[in-house]
Amino acid sequence: MRLDKYISRNRVVDLSSADMDGAMEELLNQTVERFPDLNRDSLLKGLMRREDTMTTYLGGGVALPHVRTKMSRRYILSVGRSHYGVRYDGAMENEPVRLVLMLIADEKTRDYLQVLAALARLLKEQDFVNSLVDAPDLDTLYERLFAGFGGIAIKAVPAAQSKVNKVILREAEVIARGSGCTGLMVFGDTFSGGFESPKWKTSLKTILVTRSLTDADDHPARFDETIQVRSFSNQRLAQLRSAVLIGLTRGLIVFTDRICCVGGLAGSNQFDTVVVVDVENEFQTLLTGHADLLPADVKPEVLERVMAVAMELAVEGREGRPVGCLFVIGDSENVKNVIKPLVLNPFYGYKEEDRNILNPFMDETIKEFSSIDGAFVLRGDGVVESAGSLIQAADYNHSLPSGLGSRHAAAAAISVAVDCIAIVVSSSTGQVTLFRRGVMMSLTEKKVSS
Numbered sequence: 001m002r003l004d005k006y007i008s009r010n011r012v013v014d015l016s017s018a019d020m021d022g023a024m025e026e027l028l029n030q031t032v033e034r035f036p037d038l039n040r041d042s043l044l045k046g047l048m049r050r051e052d053t054m055t056t057y058l059g060g061g062v063a064l065p066h067v068r069t070k071m072s073r074r075y076i077l078s079v080g081r082s083h084y085g086v087r088y089d090g091a092m093e094n095e096p097v098r099l100v101l102m103l104i105a106d107e108k109t110r111d112y113l114q115v116l117a118a119l120a121r122l123l124k125e126q127d128f129v130n131s132l133v134d135a136p137d138l139d140t141l142y143e144r145l146f147a148g149f150g151g152i153a154i155k156a157v158p159a160a161q162s163k164v165n166k167v168i169l170r171e172a173e174v175i176a177r178g179s180g181c182t183g184l185m186v187f188g189d190t191f192s193g194g195f196e197s198p199k200w201k202t203s204l205k206t207i208l209v210t211r212s213l214t215d216a217d218d219h220p221a222r223f224d225e226t227i228q229v230r231s232f233s234n235q236r237l238a239q240l241r242s243a244v245l246i247g248l249t250r251g252l253i254v255f256t257d258r259i260c261c262v263g264g265l266a267g268s269n270q271f272d273t274v275v276v277v278d279v280e281n282e283f284q285t286l287l288t289g290h291a292d293l294l295p296a297d298v299k300p301e302v303l304e305r306v307m308a309v310a311m312e313l314a315v316e317g318r319e320g321r322p323v324g325c326l327f328v329i330g331d332s333e334n335v336k337n338v339i340k341p342l343v344l345n346p347f348y349g350y351k352e353e354d355r356n357i358l359n360p361f362m363d364e365t366i367k368e369f370s371s372i373d374g375a376f377v378l379r380g381d382g383v384v385e386s387a388g389s390l391i392q393a394a395d396y397n398h399s400l401p402s403g404l405g406s407r408h409a410a411a412a413a414i415s416v417a418v419d420c421i422a423i424v425v426s427s428s429t430g431q432v433t434l435f436r437r438g439v440m441m442s443l444t445e446k447k448v449s450s
Contacts, residue, residue, distance in 0.1 A: 003118060003149035006077040010034060012142045015080040020051070020088040020097065024065055027078040027102045035076065043067055043104065054354060054361050061098040061133070062123045063088060064360075066116060068107045075115065076104040081133060081141060098133045099123075113358040113382075114301070120360030121228075122148055168271040169262060173202055176260035179276050183253070185209060186223075187237060187263030190271060207252065207259075209243045225252045230308050236273045237263045242307060242443050244279060245434075248293055249300040255280045283441075293436065295330035295419045297380030303329060303421065305357050305382065307432070309366055310423050311444060314430045318371055324427030326375040326407050330420040332385050335377055338417050342374045343388040357382040370425075375410070393417035400440070411435045 013030055017023045024047050032040045046067035050056060056065045063086075078101070085096025101119065105112050123129060128148055135141035169186075176184055183205035208223040211230050227246050229239040240261060247253035257279045264272040283293065294300065306327050317323050328335055346369055347355045356362065357378060366376065366384070374388035391410040394417075400408055404426075411422035415435040422435040423443075432443040 003077070003115070003122075004146050006075045007079070007142070007145055007149055008034075009139070009142045011076075011078040012138050012145065013078075013080050014138065015082040015086065015100065017082075018084075018087060020063065020065075020086055020100075021048075023080055023082070023086050023097075023100050024048075024102060027080050027100065031076060031078050031102070031104065035071075035073075038069070038071060038104070043069060047102070053350075054365075056361060057088060057097070058120055058123055058360070060124065060126050060129055061085075061095060062129055063097045063100050064103065064116070064119060064123065065100065066103040066105065068105045068109075068112065070108075071104070071106050074106050074109050078102045078104075079141075079145060081135075081138075099129060113353070113356055117305075117358055117360050162270070165271045168274065172260055172262045172274050173204065175274055175276065176204055179260070180258055181260040181276060182257045183207060183259045185240075185243065185259050185261045187239060187261065189239070189266045190264040191269050192267040205252075207243075207247065209239050211239070227252070228304075230311050236265055237261060237275060238266070238444075240275070240277070241282070241441070244277065244282065245293075245441075245443075246300070246304055246307075248279070248283070249303055251300075253279060255283065295380060295421060298330040298421065299381055302357060302378065302380060302382040306378065306423055307434075307443060309357070309363060310425050310432045312363075313367060313370055314425045314432050314444060316367075318367060322427045322430065323370045323425070324407055325370040325425050326391075326411055327378060327423045328375050328389075328391070328411075328414055328420055329378045329423070330380040331418045332377060332379045334418040335414065335420060336385075338393040338414060339375070339377065339386075339389040339391055341386065341388060342390050343372060345386045345388070346372075347384050347386060352383045355384045357384060375414075375422075408433065408435075408440070412438045412440065 011030055011034065013026065015023050015026055017026055025044065028040050028043055032038050046069065047065050050065065050067060057063050080100040082098050085098055086100065088097045101123070103116065103119065131144050132141055135144060172184060181204065184202070185207045186209065188208050188210040205225070206223045207225045207227060209227050209229055211228065227243045229242045229246065244253060244259070248255070253259065259277045259279065261275045261277060262271055262273070264270050294303065306329055310327065313323055313325060353359065357366070369387045372388040374390050376387050377385045377389050379385060391414050393413040400412060408424050411424045412435050414420060415422045416438040424433045424435070426433070434441045434443055
């Protein structure tokens, strides 16, 4: 998803306003001057309503106000920079907003949440944000925006990879062909500050796996596909199982594939591991005789987003304390028959767009409600139906490993009772576990006590 097509130099300005309302008015004035068919007052009211409903502050001094309206264009993006900082009630104390990106979208666009999420991922890269705020002039700011939105890495890339790395990459292709592999998977987080990918001359499918990629087009000519997986471990190939799972759900990988994986210790700048993975053998127990890993109504991007939030919760906890939680995704109509509320549903009454897990502003809301006992129930399209739900599905035919508690038992049971996926975050070990048809698969390793 390339975002550079939505940005224009004449909509990049230095802000003079001291508060958020004034900043939005400045950006609207600049936009309506260029597109006079837009209704300025209507757009301003929509932006204000959005701010009243949910903060659009992303953190790190960045705000992303957004609104939908009827217009002939799909998206219009305006950018304002403040040298002194804009006051914003939704920001952290003593953290003025330095960058405001205002997104206006046509009300019929279908990838609205995906565009918001892509912008949010990019703007959570603090080095990128700092480069915009510190740009010497607006022309330079626009050039850096255009580069970032086009997927061109602005971060300094390490010098040419060492001779050992080049040898390992070259020999990995030989191993891949010799072992009948259909693809090469490279783990880019082996390198700190960015990975200078090779110019492949191979018929094998090439896949880049990374945790900090801001756009799937970062390496458009060098990798066939890109998979973004958050990882909080320095172990070799820690992202492997999650990356293959995402590849399967997206259709980038099929069960008959064999993949040659190349990686090393995160941040070591040195490849030192080559592993050949037989996908069918790796996921055979999870499939249990079925070919559909993903429930029919669950979108791959929804599963990816839930996995990312779960992994963040596993590591960060909440307010310095570990938290455990459970997500149930898909087949929500049948899920309703085997749950009951433990508390009043905090998501009741909100627009579906505002309570969709793909909405980047939902992250903090999910994390805040993670301390409530019970499960989050999500539709396959990402809309959160409820939190604090008690699962009443019974499953007497599956035994779980010792040490797993009632939350894991409930996840296993509901994944058998209905056609869904359940993801559990353990409060005691920080392990993230996925359940499908009662079969469990660990997505992260247990924390090791020091």
